[in-house]
Amino acid sequence: MTDTLIASNFETTAPTIDQFVGRVKSLYSLPVVAAEVLELTACPQVDTSALKACIERDPALTVRILRVVNSSLFGLSHPVSNLSQAITMLGIKPLKLLVLGFSLPEGLFANVAREQLEWYWSTTLVRAVAAREISEQLFERPGDEAFLAGLLQDIGVLALLGQFQESYSCFLASAIESEANLEELETESLGFDHLELSAALLEQWNMPAPLGRAIANVRTREFHAGGETSSDHLTRVLQLATLLGELVGRHRLSSLPDLLTLGAKYCGLDKSRLCELVSDLQPRVEQLAEVLALRLPDGREYSEILIAAHGQMSAIAIEDPLPSISASERTGDVLSQVHAESARLRFAVQAFLQGPSAKAGQSAPTIDVATSSQTRTHDHSFERRLVVALGKCRAQRQPLSVVMLEIALDNRSDKQHQSILSEILDTVCREEFCCPLEIQECTPFRRTLILPGCDRQEAVHTARGALQAIETAIEQQNALDRREQIHVSAGVASAALPSRNFDASRLLQAANRCLAGARTCGTNSVKSLEIY
Incomplete structure (x- = not known):
C-alpha cells in the first residue's frame, strides 16, 4: 500500500480514534524513566553516564x-553484570x-484478568522473539x-481491555x-482497530516514528515488497512475525x-528455513517468559504445530476446491455470535465517548443473533458462481474482487422513494x-x-466512482426529502492471485466487514482488504 492510501485510511477513522486517545492519554502516560531515556538518546552526543543513572533509578x-x-535471545559470549x-x-x-x-504504563495492565494476560503475553512474546x-x-x-515493535504491536488490546x-x-x-x-x-465495531490504537498511543508517547508506521502498515495486511526505509523493513518483519x-x-x-x-x-523463506526458525524459537520464548516472570499457557511443541499445519495444507491441496455449503453455514453461525458481541462493544464505546452525558441507567442492547447482519445474505447459487469465477x-x-455497495437512509423515506433508490443502485451497477x-x-x-480480472486498486477506484454516481443520480432525480439523511458506502475484498484452496466465503465476509467499517466513517466511504 502506498503512503497516500495509508494516510487516507487514517483520515476516515480519525475522529473516533482521536476521541478515544484524547480520553485515555492521561490514564496511560509513559513512565518518567522511559520519557527521560527518549530525551537523552535524542541528543547527537549521548551522555552515557546520565543514561545509566536514569535507568538505575528504576531498580x-x-x-x-x-x-x-x-x-539466549542476545547470545552474548560473556555475562553482563551491570x-x-x-x-x-x-x-x-x-x-x-x-x-x-x-517500560509500558502500569495502568495498561491494571484491569486485565489473568487469562487475558496469558493470551496477550503468549502472543506478544512469540511475535517479538520471532x-x-x-x-x-x-x-x-x-x-x-x-x-520492540513486536512487543508493542498489541498494546491497543490492553487499552481496550482496560477501558x-x-x-x-x-x-x-x-x-x-x-x-x-x-x-x-x-x-x-469501533471504526478503528487495536493496531491503529497502538500506533496512536506510540505517537502520543513520542516513540520512534518507524514503530508506529510499521504497526499501521501491518494492519492493512498488504504486500510490502518495495521500500527500503526502516518502517518498510519493520513492516515486512512484523507481517511475517505476526503470521508465525x-x-x-x-x-x-x-x-x-x-x-x-x-x-x-520477501526473503526466500521456504519450508526448510521455516523449520529451522521454529526449532530455535520455542526455547527462546520460554526463557524470555521465565526471565520476565510471566506464565505462559501450556501448549504443544511448536514443531508439532508446524507439522500439523503442513499436513493440513497437503490435505486441502488435493481436495475438491468447491466449499461445503453446510460448513459455510456453520461458520456463519459462529460469526453471528461474534457480531452480537461486536454490537455490545459498540454500545460500550459510545457510552465511554459520551462520558458523563450518557443517560443514567442506559443498558446495552440485547442482540438477536439469528437476525444480526452477519446472517446469510447470499444464496447458495451465488456463492457457487463466485467459486467458479x-x-x-x-x-x-x-x-478477482468482490464489491458491496449500500445506500443507508432513515425511516422517513416512503415506498416510492425506496423504489427510486433501488433503481438508481441497479443502474449505477450496470x-x-x-x-x-x-x-x-x-x-x-x-x-x-x-469483478473477475479486477485488482484491489482498480476495484476501490471504481467503487468510489459508483458512490459518486449514486449521489449525483439522487440529487438529479430529487429522490429524497431534504430532511432525510443518506449515506452511501462500499466494501471491497480482493484476491491478487487466488490459490487452489482459497475459500470463496472469505471474500464475501471480508467485503461485508469492510462495508460495515465504511458505514461508520460517514457518507461516500470505501474500505478495502486484500485477502491472501
Missing part, C-alpha cells in the same frame, strides 16, 4: 533488562529499545527494533474462538500458507462497472458484485 527495570540481555557493560557491549540504541519495550529472529536470520539485519473490560473481553474471546480476523471485526505468532502461539494452522507465500516473496481467475492468473460477472441484490439497498 526493577534495571534487573529485568540485565536478565534479558543475559538470556548497565555500564550492557551499554558497552550492546550500544545505545539496543539498550534504549529494551528500556522502551519494558520478529528479532526473522530480521537477523532471514533479512540479515539487526533485530532490536523489530523485537471496556467485560464488553471487549467477550468480544475478544468470541473473535479468537471463531478464528475471525480481529482487526476487521474491531473496525466494524498466529501459527505457533494461537495454533491457527490456516496461517501457514500466507506465511510461506509472503516469506518467499475464482477458479477461472486462478487458471488465468488474474485477480453503468459504472465494466463487466461484472454477477450482481446480486442482497437487500433493496445493497448489491454485491463479482
Whole structure:
C-alpha cells in the first residue's frame, strides 16, 4: 500500500480514534524513566553516564533488562553484570529499545484478568522473539527494533481491555474462538482497530516514528515488497512475525500458507528455513517468559504445530476446491455470535465517548443473533458462481474482487422513494462497472458484485466512482426529502492471485466487514482488504 492510501485510511477513522486517545492519554502516560531515556538518546552526543543513572533509578527495570540481555535471545559470549557493560557491549540504541519495550504504563495492565494476560503475553512474546529472529536470520539485519515493535504491536488490546473490560473481553474471546480476523471485526465495531490504537498511543508517547508506521502498515495486511526505509523493513518483519505468532502461539494452522507465500516473496523463506526458525524459537520464548516472570499457557511443541499445519495444507491441496455449503453455514453461525458481541462493544464505546452525558441507567442492547447482519445474505447459487469465477481467475492468473455497495437512509423515506433508490443502485451497477460477472441484490439497498480480472486498486477506484454516481443520480432525480439523511458506502475484498484452496466465503465476509467499517466513517466511504 502506498503512503497516500495509508494516510487516507487514517483520515476516515480519525475522529473516533482521536476521541478515544484524547480520553485515555492521561490514564496511560509513559513512565518518567522511559520519557527521560527518549530525551537523552535524542541528543547527537549521548551522555552515557546520565543514561545509566536514569535507568538505575528504576531498580526493577534495571534487573529485568540485565536478565534479558543475559538470556539466549542476545547470545552474548560473556555475562553482563551491570548497565555500564550492557551499554558497552550492546550500544545505545539496543539498550534504549529494551528500556522502551519494558517500560509500558502500569495502568495498561491494571484491569486485565489473568487469562487475558496469558493470551496477550503468549502472543506478544512469540511475535517479538520471532520478529528479532526473522530480521537477523532471514533479512540479515539487526533485530532490536523489530523485537520492540513486536512487543508493542498489541498494546491497543490492553487499552481496550482496560477501558471496556467485560464488553471487549467477550468480544475478544468470541473473535479468537471463531478464528475471525480481529482487526476487521474491531473496525466494524469501533471504526478503528487495536493496531491503529497502538500506533496512536506510540505517537502520543513520542516513540520512534518507524514503530508506529510499521504497526499501521501491518494492519492493512498488504504486500510490502518495495521500500527500503526502516518502517518498510519493520513492516515486512512484523507481517511475517505476526503470521508465525498466529501459527505457533494461537495454533491457527490456516496461517501457514500466507506465511510461506509472503516469506518467499520477501526473503526466500521456504519450508526448510521455516523449520529451522521454529526449532530455535520455542526455547527462546520460554526463557524470555521465565526471565520476565510471566506464565505462559501450556501448549504443544511448536514443531508439532508446524507439522500439523503442513499436513493440513497437503490435505486441502488435493481436495475438491468447491466449499461445503453446510460448513459455510456453520461458520456463519459462529460469526453471528461474534457480531452480537461486536454490537455490545459498540454500545460500550459510545457510552465511554459520551462520558458523563450518557443517560443514567442506559443498558446495552440485547442482540438477536439469528437476525444480526452477519446472517446469510447470499444464496447458495451465488456463492457457487463466485467459486467458479475464482477458479477461472486462478487458471488465468488474474485477480478477482468482490464489491458491496449500500445506500443507508432513515425511516422517513416512503415506498416510492425506496423504489427510486433501488433503481438508481441497479443502474449505477450496470453503468459504472465494466463487466461484472454477477450482481446480486442482497437487500433493496445493497448489491454485491463479482469483478473477475479486477485488482484491489482498480476495484476501490471504481467503487468510489459508483458512490459518486449514486449521489449525483439522487440529487438529479430529487429522490429524497431534504430532511432525510443518506449515506452511501462500499466494501471491497480482493484476491491478487487466488490459490487452489482459497475459500470463496472469505471474500464475501471480508467485503461485508469492510462495508460495515465504511458505514461508520460517514457518507461516500470505501474500505478495502486484500485477502491472501
